[in-house]
Amino acid sequence: MITIDMLCYYSRLRYANAMEKFTYSVLTLLFCVVSRSLAMALLVLAVNGILTVRKGGIPFYRYWRYMMIPLAFLIISTLAVIVNISRTPLDAFAFQIGNYYLTGSYASLYKGVQMILTALASVSCLYFLSFNTPMTDILSVLKKIHCPDLLVELMLLIYRYIFLLLDISFSISTSQDSRLGNRNLKTSMKSFGAMASVLLIRAMAKSGALYDSMEARCYDGRLKVLDEQHPPKSKEIFWIVIFEGLLLIFTIWSKLK
Amino acid sequence: MNTTPILKAEDLYFSYDNENSHSLNGFSLEILRGKKVAFMGANGSGKSTFFLCCNGIHRPSRGTLYYCGEPYDYSRKGLLKLRSKVGIIFQDPDNQLFSASVYQEISFGILNLGVSVEEARQEVEQVIEKLEITPFRHKPTHALSGGQKKQVSIADILVMHPDIIILDEPAAALDPKHTVMVNKIVNQLTKDGITVLMSTHDVNYALEWADEIVLLHKGQVLMHGSPLDVFTDKEALAQTNLEQPAVLQLFESLCKKGILDSSLPLPRNLQTLESYIENM
Structure with missing residues (x-):
């Protein structure tokens, strides 16, 4: 975290x-x-x-x-x-x-x-x-003060995906380290580039899967959630x-x- | 007794690559209400694709799916109605949990059904208590363990009160403790009369838990029957990269050695086999 x-x-x-x-x-x-x-x-x-x-x-x-x-x-x-x-x-x-x-x-x-x-x-x-x-409480306040829904929903998804993609990037980086992927500046730069491209592909795949899962729960274009x-x-x-x-x-x- | 299948698939075809190859290749199946059905087969045999078709995420290129005797209606309204009755729990919870808080996450599905906020709050609280989520309800979803994420993803669907719950490899990447916990939840679902479809590679669990086993091979149903019928067909098991459950292997071996009487009914779990040995 x-x-x-x-x-x-x-x-x-x-x-x-x-x-x-x-x-x-x-x-x-x-x-x-x-x-x-x-x-x-x-x-x-x-x-x-x-x-x-x-x-x-x-x-x-x-x-x-x-x-x-x-x-x-x-x-x-x-x-x-x-x-x-x-x-x-x-x-x-x-x-x-x-x-x-x-x-x-x-x-x-x-x-x-x-x-x-x-x-x-x-x-x-x-x-x-x-x-x-917590971020979720800040977002609920933004909703209450009539911040546009689209903005709040985007912030919610971005916040969630920061952690998801960070997890993936840590795993990739560890795997690169274990194979001497960050041995010197040249290999580090190459490894970072490879990780960035994989992250982009993974992010696309994850967003597709996430959309499917939201559709499966009757998503109608608006993220309706309850706040504590x-x-x-x-x-x-x-x-x-x-x-x-x-x-x-x-x-x-x-x-x- | 109503014998109309709750779900029926008739000659389904589905392709991810413009009909060059088919993930579902003439798939036909009938599932009765309240049954516990285990879907088994090698990776890429079409289990997940069929599940996504059941929920209306994928639309088969050919063939028809029926829910309670009615063919699937792929209009927006029809899909919303279908998805309120057929819930799917995805294999990787990180593909399902979109919200940053557990409470928000669980409330998403029920609010989409158009219930009032008050009713949604009550339902969310009930499911949190039922699935023992209370100790971590205030945690952000990214700080949950794999097992906790799985609990939340089941709660996501359970709160919508579907007639059918589909679990795509619910024990994947879980430790034994959390696997037992998820299995306990699944048993509770079936006690509540919900039809449960589950894909799994665990033959031992499937033998004990399921009412019916569906063996899939290359997008088709290779075999559909009772667990004992399916798990005694070694040829079909070999075709789907599966092994016979340990309890059946042990029973067969003990019968061959004359230790147990081969006329005894086949055991579905270790407790039954143990009682056979005790009564020798």
């Missing part, structure tokens, strides 16, 4: 109402992006961290490792905002290279940090949702309303300031 998929099935927040988790994540993300406030980003990071690790029971080291992935990318991409090459030094820092300075201002430094924290806080909202909500019900809890709704209300007030205040 893919780690992130496995974690959401073991999360203690798995059975919390999916619409509640979805609403919380999306609204919080929205406020983070609109306000661009450092304080709000730090607050959201802290709250999502506590919810995912303490409440959801996701191991801290896993959460930390997943947070590090966008952080590394963000730091590299924000360097372009922070660092300038100029003939005149700016106020924050300056390193002379010949007639030029590798320099940055306090304003750009602040903007860079603001961007990193806002993006991290937004990512933490999505992590909260994906670490604590986890009713919303008033206490959870209360805290979401309070938290999002605070974020709304803070966002309005930061924009009027």
